[in-house]
Amino acid sequence: DMEKGYDEKDPLSIERYARKMLGKTFLEIWLDSEKELGPLSQRLQKKTGTDGYVHSHALKNYKGGMGNLVEECFFHYAANSDAEPDFPDAGVELKVTPYRKVGKKQELRAKERLILTMIDYFSLVREESFEKSHLWHKTHLLLLVWYLYTKGIDKLQYPVDYVGLFTPPAEDLEIIKEDYKKIVAKVRAGKAHELSEADTLYLGAATKSSDSSVRRKQPNSPEMAKPRAFSFKNSYMTYVLNQYFVKGVPTYERILSDGFQGDFEKEVAGKIDRYRGYSTEKLCQIFHMDMEKKPKNLESMLAFRMLGIKGNQAEEFVKADIVVKTIRIEANGTIKQSMSFPTFKFTDIIQEDWEDSDFANYLRETRFLFVVYRFADDGKLYLKGCQFWNIPYEDLEVEARSVWEKTKRIIQDGLQFYKDDKGR
Numbered sequence: 478d479m480e481k482g483y484d485e486k487d488p489l490s491i492e493r494y495a496r497k498m499l500g501k502t503f504l505e506i507w508l509d510s511e512k513e514l515g516p517l518s519q520r521l522q523k524k525t526g527t528d529g530y531v532h533s534h535a536l537k538n539y540k541g542g543m544g545n546l547v548e549e550c551f552f553h554y555a556a557n558s559d560a561e562p563d564f565p566d567a568g569v570e571l572k573v574t575p576y577r578k579v580g581k582k583q584e585l586r587a588k589e590r591l592i593l594t595m596i597d598y599f600s601l602v603r604e605e606s607f608e609k610s611h612l613w614h615k616t617h618l619l620l621l622v623w624y625l626y627t628k629g630i631d632k633l634q635y636p637v638d639y640v641g642l643f644t645p646p647a648e649d650l651e652i653i654k655e656d657y658k659k660i661v662a663k664v665r666a667g668k669a670h671e672l673s674e675a676d677t678l679y680l681g682a683a684t685k686s687s688d689s690s691v692r693r694k695q696p697n698s699p700e701m702a703k704p705r706a707f708s709f710k711n712s713y714m715t716y717v718l719n720q721y722f723v724k725g726v727p728t729y730e731r732i733l734s735d736g737f738q739g740d741f742e743k744e745v746a747g748k749i750d751r752y753r754g755y756s757t758e759k760l761c762q763i764f765h766m767d768m769e770k771k772p773k774n775l776e777s778m779l780a781f782r783m784l785g786i787k788g789n790q791a792e793e794f795v796k797a798d799i800v801v802k803t804i805r806i807e808a809n810g811t812i813k814q815s816m817s818f819p820t821f822k823f824t825d826i827i828q829e830d831w832e833d834s835d836f837a838n839y840l841r842e843t844r845f846l847f848v849v850y851r852f853a854d855d856g857k858l859y860l861k862g863c864q865f866w867n868i869p870y871e872d873l874e875v876e877a878r879s880v881w882e883k884t885k886r887i888i889q890d891g892l893q894f895y896k897d898d899k900g901r
Contacts, residue, residue, distance in 0.1 A: 481552065481553050481554075482494050483552075485564055485566050485567060486566040486567055487567060488564075488567045488568070488569050488618060488620075488642055489642075491564055491567055491569055491620060492620060492640070492641060492642050494552075495551075495552075495620055495622065495640045496640050498547070498551060498622065498637040498640055499637060499638070499639075499640055500636060500637070500638075501636065501637055502633060502634050502635060502636050502637075503543060503546055503547075503624070503632065503633045503634075503635055503637075504633040504634065506546065506547065506550055506551050506637070507546060507550045507633070509550075510550035510551060510553070542632070543573045543624065543632070543635070544556075544571065544572070544573040547571065547573050547622060548563065548571065552571070560611075560615075561615070562614075562615050562616075562618075563620075564620075567618075568617065568618050569618050569619070569620050569642070570593075570615055570616050570618065570619050570620065571619075571620045571622070572591055572619050572620065572621050572622065573622045573624065574587065574588075574589070574591055574621060574622070574623060574624075574714070575587075575588040575589065575623070575624055575625070575626035575635070576588055576623050576624075576625060576626065576638075576639075576715075576718055577625070577626045577627070578625070585715070585718055585719055585723055585726075586711075586715045586718075587711050587714030587715040587717075587718055588626045588711075589711060589714075590674075590681060590683055590708040590709060590710050590711045590714065590842075591708055591709040591714050592683060592685065592706045592707075592708045593612060593615070593616045593706065593707040593708055593709065594611065594612055594615050594616065594706060594707055595685065595704070595705075595706045596660075596664075596682060596704075596705045596706060596707055597611075598664050598669050598693065598694070598695045598696055598702065599694075599695075599696050601660075601661055601664055602661065602664055602665050602696050602697075604661070607653075607654045607657045607658070610657065612657065612707050616707075617644060618642060618643075618644055619642065619643045619644070620640075620641070620642055620643075621639070621640070621641060621642075621643050621717075621722070622637055622639075622640050623637070623638055623639040623640070623718060623722060624636060624637050624638065625638050639718070639722040639723070641721070641722060643717060643721060645679075647736075648731070648733060648735065648737070649679060649713075649796070651737065651738055651739075651741075652678050652679050652741050652793070652797075653679050653680045655677075655678070655740060655741060656677035656678055656679060656680035656681075657680060657707075659676055659677050660672065660676070660677060660680070660682050660707075663676065664695065664696065664697075665696070665697065666697065667695065667696070667697035667698030667700070668698070669695035669696075669698070669700075669702035669705075670695065670698070670700045670701065670702040670703070670870070671869075671870045672702070672703075672705060673841060673867060673868075673869075673870060673873075674708075674710065674841050674842045675798075675840075675841060675842055675843055675844045675867030675868070676844075676867060678710075678741060678793070678796070678797035678799070678844070679709060679710060679713040679796055679797055680707060680708070680709065680710075681707075681708050681709070681710045681842070682705040682706075682707065682708075683705060683706050683707075683708040684703050684704070684705055685704050685705055685706040686703065686704045689703075689832045691703070691704055692704075710796075710797070710798055710842060711798070711842065712795065712796055712797060712798035712842075713796045713797070716792075716795060716796045728792060729788070729790045729791060729792040729795055730785075730786045730787065730788060730790075730791060730792060731791070731792045731793065732744070732745060732748075732784050732785060732786065732791050732792070732793050732794075733793065741793065742865050745784060745846070745863075745865075746862075746863055746864075746865070748783055748784050748785070749780060749783050749784070749848065749860075749862065749863045750862055750863070751783070752783050752860050753860055753861065753862050754859060754860065755859065755860050756857040756858060756859050756860075757775065757776065757779065757850065757857070757858045757859075757860075758857060760779045760782075760783075760860065761775075761779070763782075764779065764782040764783075766778070766779070766782070774789070774803075776803035776805070776848065776850055776858070777789065777801050777802075777803045777848065779860075780801055780803065780846075780848040780863070781801070794846075797844060798842055798843050798844065799843075799844045799845070799846055799865075800843055800844075800845050800846070801845075801846045801848065802816055802845055802846070802847055802848070803847075803848045803849075803850065804816075804847050804848070804849045804850070805850050805851070805852070805858065806849065806850070806851040806852065806861070807851075807852055808851075808852045808853060808854055818836070818839065819835075819839065821835065821836065823888045826884065826885050826888060827885060827888055827889050829885070831878050831881055831882060834881065836877070836881055837873070837877070837878070837881070840867075840868045840873055840877060841868075841873065843867065844865060844866070844867045845865070845866045845867065846863060846864075846865055846866075847863060847864045847865075847866055848860075848863045849861040849862055849863065849864070
């Protein structure tokens with residue numbers, strides 16, 4: 478079907494054609510298709526009128542607005558079902574996804590996770606393997622179309638900056654398969670309602686519903702669960718963008734060696750546990766670090782050395798949004814220091830609601846690696862071991878939520894001042 482300008486059976490032909498979008502805004506993509514194809518685009522407008530069509534795509538709540546605009550106006554096919562890839566004969570799935578530029582250095586980050594396909598809890602538990610899964614069938618070859626999101630400008634003015642086919646490389650695929658297995662195991666155990674994006678490393682089970690009160694049935698439990706979709710996490714997408722599309726962005730050191738198969742977290746814990754019982758002094762000798770200089774994050778630097786990393790960033794941690802936190806236990810078993818989270822602005826928090834707040838998302842999506850040290854009676858600090866952790870569903874939705882909502886309420890209502898008995 479070359480009248481469309483590409484061969485629907487050939488991934489490379491689809492990719493070549495897609496590159497014609499580079500540098501164009503969504504408005505330009507749409508206007509070009511108007512020029513080319515009067516009648517077809519009129520059919521697709523479904524009598525909403527030109528402006529109606531474009532504005533319905535630009536509206537925030539229009540599901541998949543930008544993606545549909547690209548499907549209909551650029552590739553000239555009507556948006557299709559969830560069951561098959563968008564280009565079934567080529568096995569290619571189209572994903573239109575935003576990135577943004579952050580901070581003084583204008584670093585490129587994915588703006589959001591990439592939703593891959595809805596999870597049907599009942600058919601998921603019947604799947605034989607990852608290779609035969611609906612997820613892999615649908616997403617083994619993605620055509621990613623990245624557009625630059627800028628706050629405050631009209632959606633139709635966003636430009637398309639990067640386009641290309643993507644399949645996760647072998648070392649990522651090993652981790653993605655483990656993630657898939659973890660999600661399936663939780664659903665099989667009747668715990669779909671306890672799924673969390675931080676359970677896994679690159680592949681997440683993201684909540685997917687515009688109305689957060691929606692619930693679905695799940696196998697092996699009467700408890701209703703939130704609708705979820707398989708997704709690549711935000712942190713993983715940021716890595717993919719910088720590594721495969723922008724290129725030339727420096728990479729981080731990897732913990733795993735090439736060809737590693739097995740459980741990533743067990744491997745990490747094993748590497749750290751080899752040094753269990755060693756004092757920080759002894760560890761500094763082993764890794765040729767200067768105790769005298771006493772860097773503030775010495776304990777966390779040591780953890781990276783144990784993992785074979787010279788810096789303080791590991792590729793797998795960056796991709797999986799794993800945050801390393803060290804915990805010091807006093808000789809008497811208490812913990813003095815609290816653990817701090819990223820700062821927030823009063824002006825931001827009052828505009829958020831819990832479901833979509835930065836803090837809730839941080840806790841939902843972040844997996845922590847706690848590296849635990851303990852003071853002995855000799856005053857030295859000894860490594861006790863490590864533990865991967867993410868916040869349990871109850872703690873997040875009951876405890877953390879109530880503190881967050883109280884904080885927001887206090888900021889909104891204003892602070893109350895009073896004098897104490899000393900007149901302060």
